[in-house]
Amino acid sequence: MSYIALDSELAISLQATLEAARLQLEKAQKAATGNQPLTLxxxxxxxxxxxxxxxEYIRNGAITPSEYGSRVWITQKELDSFIAAHRRKS
Structure with a gap:
């Protein structure tokens, strides 16, 4: 295995760039959570x-599916909202 000598400023810059990219990826993953499309x-x-x-829930308007052409799906976030709205209140 060979090693490459890096200027300390370049190494710090690369480390900062990688950390910023990691944080952006983490933020995007958190934003996407719950938006996964599910088949019926x-x-x-x-x-x-x-x-x-x-x-029946869809026909009554309790759940709103998404459609594109002949494809129909429901996001997990939509289902979670439905569950929260119909949770028993004690």
Whole structure:
């Protein structure tokens, strides 16, 4: 293994750039959490309900799916909002 000698200023600059990139990636990953698209079958499983029950929630407007052409999906964030709105209040 060979080593390359780096100027200390260059090494510090590279380290700062890598740290900034790592922080940006971490921020993007946190922002994306909950935005994963789920198929209707996956969404039904996530809610622990049957597929027809999920379709009923969609028909009643309780859950709003996203559509693009013939593809239909529901984000995890949408399902989490549905769960929070229907949580029992004790």
């Amino acid at each position: 079958k996956q969404a039904a499983a996530y809610l622990h309900v049957s597929y027809p029950t999920l379709k």
